[in-house]
Amino acid sequence: MKSKRSSLALPRGTALLLCLPMLLLSSLLLSGGQPVRNAQDGIAIGVTVLFFNVLFYKMLSSGKTDRWRATAFVLYAVLLSFTFIVRMFEARGAMSLSVAKFIECDVPFCHIVIPMTVLPMALTRSIIFPGQIAGGYASIAAMFVLWLGACLVLGRGFCSWVCFFGGWDDGFSRLARTARIRTVPAVWTLLPFAILLLVAISSAALLEPTYCAWLCPFKTVTEFEAVTSVTIFLKTIIFIALFLGLVIILPILTKRRTQCALFCPMGALTSFANYLNVFDVRSDPDRCVQCGQCARVCPVFSITPQSLAAGVTRMTCVKCGKCIDACPQQALHFHIKGTPPAWNSVMTRLLFLYVSSLFLTVFAGGTFMDALRRLMNLIQTGHLY
């Protein structure tokens, strides 16, 4: 049976024409406006630009967002871990962090640390993370600025279009055909806010990023403290167990992004950016038949019967577009605040996709190019670095 064509789908010619600005911008940003230095660079930039623009074209021509976004987003997370680990081996010869690297302040910063640095910064006028303020790989200032910029433009869309860890549980949540666990008590969706409150204050009390030290599951696929004591061994067990539970097992069983929806304090903090950002997801009350399909597929539990009745999503919405794609009545759509609920949904979606895809291309593009360069290096020389 042929599936119903989305009303958001554009004719191929129009979609191709609308890809041109994205093609120009992504080429310019990924090449840094510099001429290509060698064939390897040219291939890396060319393949990356092509890959992201094909996905953008598919979003426009099919009218579906999530499928194409997720392709890039999941690959981004996997490749980031790959390039990060290779980089750590290149720089230190191991994935584990030694005390010397802490003392040298040579630890890459990540956006999840931000909620833990704000209170101590206000109280002690110092940054409690052993990273570099500016320059080098993943500096503190660069991460702060990029996160703030992305939050202003995308709100919590950051978690679906920019975050380099989100693709892990997003990917695992797509593996099973059906969900084994269908309902999760609503109270657990507030747990990230409780963790945010706790890590923000405890980091100020202990003057260390407590989430990174104890809980962050993504240390499993990036870097971790070298096990030199019982305490560090305990920390290692905790973060590996959390990775297995929240990033692999529960997403497969629930078909939801459980780490992002039920645990991540950064996601909780970024939810507040949805109040500042102009884009949100709304449902058209004239079309919605309250079938609940959108609530069943929402990866972060942001649609409830109450929110659906009000025609809005909860503040935790990550703007992945999955609900919009799944709605049989095509009642859900991206929306610009201040405009009527069903106002020009094709144009609104196009505006959102330009911004979000550009962010995804720029953030993920660097990782893709790095991975491609290393893979080409592996083929040519037999070494990743």
Added chain:
Amino acid sequence: MGAYCFATCGPLLAPWLLAEAQGPGRNVVVVLLFLGGRLVGYLVYGVLAWLVGWMFQSALPTWYRSVFGCAYISMAVMLVIYAIRTGRATCGTGATRSAWHGQRWLRHRFLMPCVGGLITGLNICYPFMLAFAAAAALPSLFVSVWFFLMFFLGTSIFILPLPLLGLLRRHQALQTIGRLSAGLVGCYYLYAGMVIIIQGVATGAPK
């Protein structure tokens, strides 16, 4: 130093105030009870500091810390039970909620802040160690206790804004977040208490 005290007491007090969802006025009473407990803890330390100075010892025996490990674990158990039981109460029907609040927790509503204040007051943190070392060098019991009283007053100022969390009481979700946080803080105190006891037992059992 006060900021450090705020950061130490905040994880205990803020979830409690959020979960209870009382107005700023009632929160003032809770914070005063908490500070009362903390004051008792500090006065006890005033006496101990004088004793240590009097005995010319530079530090308290290691096993002594195990007592506070037990206090931490007691606090953790109270917090976890509070988180679980108030959760059941708020999830239950109106009748079970009122019965729960009316019969049991009303009595403990004032006990928890006092015990919490006492235990955080007895907490050996870095600013406190500085104060303790300074007080141990003071000449008399009265001056030592007075020193800790002033230490208490100076650091308490930073805790006084916390009753304003009551302004957020109309948000039902914040109560749940407060309750979940209380449970998480309980887990942390449980861990911290166990570590203190293990360290105390391993490095210096009483002879």
